[in-house]
Amino acid sequence: MNCQKFESIVGELARGRIIGADIRQDALVHTGDCPRCALRFRNEDMLTRALQMLALETESAQAPNRIEGHLLQAFREQKLLQPVYLVNGRLRYWVSAAAAVLLIVASVIAIRWRTERPVAQPATFAVGHTEGRVPEKLPVAIDRLRGPTDNVVKYLPTSRKPGRRSESFVAKARSTETQKKANGVAANNVTGEIATEFMPLGYLNAANLQDGGQMVRVALPRSAMASFGLPVNMDRYNETVKADVLLGVDGVAHAIRFVQ
């Protein structure tokens, strides 16, 4: 037997574990030949005896009786809740599953509601705005709409008065329907207003509108329409035109549409 082989079995040898008789004999013979391995064996043997002493020392150690009392008391208290514990596994599974489904449904509803809200808001805001209430002089340059809320002019309080809608605008809308569609203009049949498509002011990310926003009715000089490539009647160049500005929750104007 060489030293390497001896090293691999010295622990078992010292611990008196079952190893082959011939291997054991070889190992003991090797300790007679090799002083280093003999010392190694002596150390292992001493360690084994020391560990046995320690094991013997703690052999009788056990937890104090009061712990058993505590456990039994806790067990009795738990038994009072046994109906819950008995069905613990299955009930917990089904409750978790139901909760997960409810959470998903609630999330879907919430997401839909939030995404639909910006669509619903224009109707709310646009419906009640009356031409009579639009201040005559609100000369706001379109560039100013690109800034934060304080730059974005005035908010007109809504009051639903469909009877006061402008007949002339409705008549115009009926007569030039095909032309309007070509220009991307939409008619609101409820209020009789005609509105262009929303045009983005700067960079418009749809995600910015996911958190909601606010529609503000403003009055602008007609010259502002030219900035968006819309035709302007030069005879009415100095008049004002109504517009809906879509503000994000951060107060920044995101889009604008012109209304007649």
Added chain:
Amino acid sequence: MKAKSDFSDSELLRSMLAGDEEALALLYRRRQAGVFRFALQMCGSPAVAEDITQEVFMFLMRQGRAFDPTRGSVNAFLMGVARNYVLRRLYGEQFLIPLADDFEEDSVLEHSDADHGPLENLMRAETIETVRRAVLSLPERYREVVVLCELQDMSYVEAAEILGCAIGTIRSRLHRARALLVEKLKTEGEENTNAATVKSARCFA
């Protein structure tokens, strides 16, 4: 019909989970010593070992259904839970773990007085304390193997079941742990010798 004391651990556990208090008491009395000793030898503190023993059986009461007989015995399950609690303590509350304890000293004296003479008792107590310190100073992965295989006299198979590793791993860890222990004990012995030499020199000076 056999008496409850003849029930196997699995049967007792089943009865306990069905609400049988006596089954819990029997199972506790049967297995608490092993759990307590393991925790004590791993942590070195009887107070911590008591806490861990209680937590292990509380866990068994609450989560006993998690026991899977195909994966091992109830004892291995309990020791595995105890090991988790011990490791949590060792990592989280190291400052609460003393190296020596009054409880241990008392028990050493009790045990040694009965069997040996005073000088032998003293040397024996010293040896035990030295080995205890050396075991407690081992890294956890070596310490738990020494505790299970050497101090609790478990087989490699049982230790592997508790620690959730291969038998070869247990064997190699134990080999390494013993080598570390020999080194530590040798170092400590040399330190003691040096200290004695210094004292002698002062006396003669």
